[in-house]
Amino acid sequence: MQDIKVADSKVAVEDGPPEIDWGTSEKLLADVGEIKERFPVVHEPVVSPDGERFAAPVKIDDGRFTMCVNGTVWDQTFEVLWYPRFSPDGRLTVLVRDDDEWTVAVEGRPWEEKFEYAWNTMFSKDGKVIAAQAKRDMKYRIVVDGDLWSHEFISIRDLAVSAAGDKVAAIVQSVPLKEADIFGFMEGTWTVAVNDKTWDRNFVNVYCPTISPDDRHVAVEVRLDICEYTIARDNLLWNEKFGCVWEPSFLPDNGAVIAPVRTEGSWTLARDGSPAWSGRYAQLWHQKISPNGKRIAAVVAPAFGKWTIAVDDSAWEKTYDDAVLEPVFSPDSQRIAAVVKDRNRWTIAVDGVPWTEEFDMVWDPVFSPDSSRVAAKIERNGRYSIAIDGKVWSRGFEALWNPLFSPDGSSLLVKAVEDGKYYRRIVPAYEIL
Amino acid sequence: MGFIQTVLSGKSERMPRKLGPEQMSPDRGLDDTIKRLTPERIESTIKRVMEKETAGRLRVYLDTCVHCGLCSNACHTYLSRDKDPEFSPVAKVKNTLWEMVKRKGKVDAEFIKNAARIAFTECGACRRCSMYCPFGIDIAYLILVVRRVCNLLGVVPAYLQDTTNSHAATSNQMWVQRDEWIDTLQWQEEDAQGVIAKARIPLEKEGADIMYSVIAPEPKILAQLINYMAQIMTIAGLDWTMPATDGWDNSNMAMYSGDFETMGRVERQHYETALRLKVKRIVMGECGHAFRGAVYDGPKWLTWKNPPIPMVHAVDFYYDLITSGRIKIVNKFKEPITVQDPCNIVRGLGLGQKLRYIMNALCEDFRDVSPRFEHNYCCMAGGGVINCGPPWKKSRMLSIKVKADQLAATGAKVIVTPCHNCHSGIEDIIKYYKLGMHTKFICEILVDAMEIPQHLKA
Amino acid sequence: MYEFATGPLVWVAFILFFGGCGWRLFRMFSMAKKDKVVYPYMSLKHGLLSIAHWIVPFGSTNMRMRPVFTIVTFAFHLCLLLSPIFLMAHNVLLRRAWGFSFWTLPPVLADVMTVVVILACAFFVARRVRAPEVKYVTSWSDYVLVALVATPFLTGFLAYHQWLSYRTVVTLHIWAGAIMLVAIPFTRLSHMLFFVFTRAYMGSECGAVRHAKDW
Ligand code: HEM
Ligand code: HEM
Ligand code: SF4
Ligand code: SF4
Numbered sequence A: 001m002q003d004i005k006v007a008d009s010k011v012a013v014e015d016g017p018p019e020i021d022w023g024t025s026e027k028l029l030a031d032v033g034e035i036k037e038r039f040p041v042v043h044e045p046v047v048s049p050d051g052e053r054f055a056a057p058v059k060i061d062d063g064r065f066t067m068c069v070n071g072t073v074w075d076q077t078f079e080v081l082w083y084p085r086f087s088p089d090g091r092l093t094v095l096v097r098d099d100d101e102w103t104v105a106v107e108g109r110p111w112e113e114k115f116e117y118a119w120n121t122m123f124s125k126d127g128k129v130i131a132a133q134a135k136r137d138m139k140y141r142i143v144v145d146g147d148l149w150s151h152e153f154i155s156i157r158d159l160a161v162s163a164a165g166d167k168v169a170a171i172v173q174s175v176p177l178k179e180a181d182i183f184g185f186m187e188g189t190w191t192v193a194v195n196d197k198t199w200d201r202n203f204v205n206v207y208c209p210t211i212s213p214d215d216r217h218v219a220v221e222v223r224l225d226i227c228e229y230t231i232a233r234d235n236l237l238w239n240e241k242f243g244c245v246w247e248p249s250f251l252p253d254n255g256a257v258i259a260p261v262r263t264e265g266s267w268t269l270a271r272d273g274s275p276a277w278s279g280r281y282a283q284l285w286h287q288k289i290s291p292n293g294k295r296i297a298a299v300v301a302p303a304f305g306k307w308t309i310a311v312d313d314s315a316w317e318k319t320y321d322d323a324v325l326e327p328v329f330s331p332d333s334q335r336i337a338a339v340v341k342d343r344n345r346w347t348i349a350v351d352g353v354p355w356t357e358e359f360d361m362v363w364d365p366v367f368s369p370d371s372s373r374v375a376a377k378i379e380r381n382g383r384y385s386i387a388i389d390g391k392v393w394s395r396g397f398e399a400l401w402n403p404l405f406s407p408d409g410s411s412l413l414v415k416a417v418e419d420g421k422y423y424r425r426i427v428p429a430y431e432i433l
Numbered sequence B: 001m002g003f004i005q006t007v008l009s010g011k012s013e014r015m016p017r018k019l020g021p022e023q024m025s026p027d028r029g030l031d032d033t034i035k036r037l038t039p040e041r042i043e044s045t046i047k048r049v050m051e052k053e054t055a056g057r058l059r060v061y062l063d064t065c066v067h068c069g070l071c072s073n074a075c076h077t078y079l080s081r082d083k084d085p086e087f088s089p090v091a092k093v094k095n096t097l098w099e100m101v102k103r104k105g106k107v108d109a110e111f112i113k114n115a116a117r118i119a120f121t122e123c124g125a126c127r128r129c130s131m132y133c134p135f136g137i138d139i140a141y142l143i144l145v146v147r148r149v150c151n152l153l154g155v156v157p158a159y160l161q162d163t164t165n166s167h168a169a170t171s172n173q174m175w176v177q178r179d180e181w182i183d184t185l186q187w188q189e190e191d192a193q194g195v196i197a198k199a200r201i202p203l204e205k206e207g208a209d210i211m212y213s214v215i216a217p218e219p220k221i222l223a224q225l226i227n228y229m230a231q232i233m234t235i236a237g238l239d240w241t242m243p244a245t246d247g248w249d250n251s252n253m254a255m256y257s258g259d260f261e262t263m264g265r266v267e268r269q270h271y272e273t274a275l276r277l278k279v280k281r282i283v284m285g286e287c288g289h290a291f292r293g294a295v296y297d298g299p300k301w302l303t304w305k306n307p308p309i310p311m312v313h314a315v316d317f318y319y320d321l322i323t324s325g326r327i328k329i330v331n332k333f334k335e336p337i338t339v340q341d342p343c344n345i346v347r348g349l350g351l352g353q354k355l356r357y358i359m360n361a362l363c364e365d366f367r368d369v370s371p372r373f374e375h376n377y378c379c380m381a382g383g384g385v386i387n388c389g390p391p392w393k394k395s396r397m398l399s400i401k402v403k404a405d406q407l408a409a410t411g412a413k414v415i416v417t418p419c420h421n422c423h424s425g426i427e428d429i430i431k432y433y434k435l436g437m438h439t440k441f442i443c444e445i446l447v448d449a450m451e452i453p454q455h456l457k458a
Numbered sequence C: 001m002y003e004f005a006t007g008p009l010v011w012v013a014f015i016l017f018f019g020g021c022g023w024r025l026f027r028m029f030s031m032a033k034k035d036k037v038v039y040p041y042m043s044l045k046h047g048l049l050s051i052a053h054w055i056v057p058f059g060s061t062n063m064r065m066r067p068v069f070t071i072v073t074f075a076f077h078l079c080l081l082l083s084p085i086f087l088m089a090h091n092v093l094l095r096r097a098w099g100f101s102f103w104t105l106p107p108v109l110a111d112v113m114t115v116v117v118i119l120a121c122a123f124f125v126a127r128r129v130r131a132p133e134v135k136y137v138t139s140w141s142d143y144v145l146v147a148l149v150a151t152p153f154l155t156g157f158l159a160y161h162q163w164l165s166y167r168t169v170v171t172l173h174i175w176a177g178a179i180m181l182v183a184i185p186f187t188r189l190s191h192m193l194f195f196v197f198t199r200a201y202m203g204s205e206c207g208a209v210r211h212a213k214d215w
């Protein structure tokens, strides 16, 4: 259910690789217009977390693909190349095909192992570990840093890589199922594999592998019967069963797990199977734990069609009809921001109060290191800009990536395409405000 | 309810006698699953649904129905089967819900099996009858309540249950593996480039204007439809994307098998994928039930009153492309052609006028059906009926004779079906009733009819 | 007996009728709240549009498909609702008890309307016996309901024309009327209460949510 993209982009944005150059106010790194003229085909670009590299898949004259990084192409070329992703530590990975075999290429160097298909590149929080899914001989496998797990599976769905990369967990189908075998399915064909070892029991379904921040535990949603769900932690089930559950998450203290659970048609938050909140909600999901581990915020619907954020079981007064996205805590754990949408217009709400400006689209909010400011990438009339604390920067760009505050909060790293050129700039916050 | 009410609603009729193959078929999903039922489980399940999972609408509908039979004329199964009273909408409720309520859940396993047959294979949940009942009683809703009971008891036709299992395990309807999905899109992109050099299927493009979502039969058996859409999007010059993750399938058979938890999970995945990709709207392919699941039933269960990201049905989308001039029609379809108004987008979204605008724009000899618009007959494939699979095909064909007559009367050679279920269902009708026609999706006609600007040609 | 019928019984009947209706409506409103979608979906405009199409004769497709039935049922309901309220005899009683009365129908017209209701009831019974799709969903309770509705009209008619023992018939009439009144909130005759709401909900769901007509 949760995909890595959120994890990796946000990790990069929140923590920021240490070696960022905050001194140079502007670097022109790529002439996008020129690149588009030079190659017959140019696909969607990506930029590195530190903003120093602008990379796009391009087709070169012989019909093969390669990456064009800051205007310079790799030596290696491939039949097909897609899914460029920078790891949080700044390595450029792509999925490549040659001679009808797929693999992952890191900075242009393909892994030794090749597959019928390889996809879904994922990273540990620090970016040191790269994992992917692969298929060989019609069986499904996990590859970590180029090494194959010894076990192969009938199918693999969701995948998770732990913060430090010590654990990789996947939802796997371990028992084959004949066509339309509804009885076999209900006996359980799905389970969890962690670091190449499979749990010893099967479930009807398993969803959303989640690894504790200390890399020690794995929790998943499990389905036990037609409408019977619970949470499993390290192969042990909660005693209580529920009509439905959503994604689990770990509290910092000794691996306790919280998850939204549904009983009698409404939702609440449970901790290790017992009610953690007393409020009942029409919906509850995307719970987030504050950096100090003391507070929990979640997206809730206090009534049908009314969305907001609840913090420690108390919902913000103002609700939104369309949607509220996952809450983001400030570094000091005191403030919460979330993307909200009403009447098809987007904005950001901070501690229950929405910004007065509305946008065609808005990206995840980013707090300044001292927690005093909130910035976000926004879109209006087809151009992108940055808003801080609800105030929109007068400049607009053709393309823009999520901003990043400098450690002292005084300036922002702005990665943008302007007049057909990619710039990496350090912009003082006061210029935007 | 009051005592008098209970006494007065007492029924004396027994359940139907032994049924022939035109109504009942061997199906492991019913025959084997009822063996595990106990009277206690049946009773507690029915009570759970009646007391905990339903409220005002169910009670008021049951108390209000005056047994007048005025809804019968609405139902294609009743009309097709020589007005057999057992097939009138109210009769289907009588033989299922009325009995469950009257006997306070104390019904036997055989009763549940019959209820499952009626609810899953003899009603397409098409809602035509609620336009004919003077009280506007939503019989399709009542039938879905019966399906919910059956689902909780595990008594669901095997093929339909398998489809739901696929949704639960893979989030798509046809057990499509993740790599097969991406691989298919890449392969369809290459095919589209054979016609339009610059055609693309941009995968995982964050911030695109449109996310295009389809139903699983497209990558599985009708992959060319994705290629057609790539051509259409490219010519229209739109900024679009498709996800390379789960959440690409907008269909939802769990909605029809009564597994609302799985239904909700699938829809959540679908919309969270669109939210993740930061698109402004989702355009969906030509499917009726998928629209219903994605816009009404799914969001409702998740407590979204409206989808968090606007969902645009293909018919609406094509209409905009044609009226805005983004797509120019230069080569109209010549043969006599007619159209199926899919319940879920005509009765369910009022797209009947736009559908006709498109038909006239694309075709030279469009022959309309009668009845039409909201009053069109369902094709009897929808509502999960076709997904009940081969065991029930004969029954389904007998239940849809009116559709065969209606189509034959148009004199058309081709039928446009902007709904995947209608498409397969009407294909079956054509073969069974030897109509000598064939079905097409709008996009199949559109790619042949539209102008491809010289500079885009391959 | 006659004294009881004209005195306390009428009181009891009206209290049960109004009390019962109030209770049923209250239950409906509170149960509708538990049905998450009902209130959020309700739309005044589309609800009224739908009701309008279904209380006007031949306003809906189905009514046009069944002209005879439509005429009968409209005549039935119109006479059923109007004749007792504007009846001379009832209004005399009303004036005596409360000191006010409505405009009253000419006796001949009241007579005709009464006969229309009785004939319509006969038609409904015949339909239940003869039309297979109606017969299939008919139980003894449906005949009881029609009888319950027909008896006050039949006995009222007999009383007015004084064909049998007037005192007995009037007593019977009042009992029959009282039973029918009380039956309204507690049987399927409660469709009188729910009609506007079921209609308005379907009209709203169709019109406001699904952009389609429901007539
Ligand atoms: C419960 C209290 C009621 C009382 C005390 C009452 C009393 C009477 C009386 C005294 C008459 C007059 C007979 C005559 O003309 O001498 C009458 C006639 C009549 N009543 Fe009632 N009635 C009651 C309820 C009803 C109800 C509920 C209905 C029908 C829904 C009804 C329908 C009629 C009709 C149709 C006639 C006259 C028929 C005709 O003129 O041909 N009554 N009633
Ligand atoms: C404003 C109030 C009312 C409305 C809108 C209404 C509407 C309807 C409708 C739509 C039907 C369905 C079938 C048909 O059209 O005949 C019906 C049937 C019926 N109504 Fe009413 N009704 C109302 C009041 C009453 C009252 C007060 C009674 C009697 C006390 C009554 C007695 C009946 C009966 C007996 C039938 C069944 C006919 C059959 O057996 O098929 N109605 N009504
Ligand atoms: S198939 Fe359609 S018309 Fe027939 S009972 Fe079901 S919902 Fe009503
Ligand atoms: S038309 Fe409505 S009231 Fe009449 S039998 Fe059918 S569902 Fe009941």
Ligand code: SF4
Residues within 6 Å of the ligand: B124, B125, B126, B288, B289, B341, B342, B343, B344, B345, B377, B378, B379, B380, B381, B382, B383, B419, B420, B421, B422, B425
């Ligand atoms: S398959 Fe088509 S006609 Fe049939 S119910 Fe769905 S939308 Fe209706």
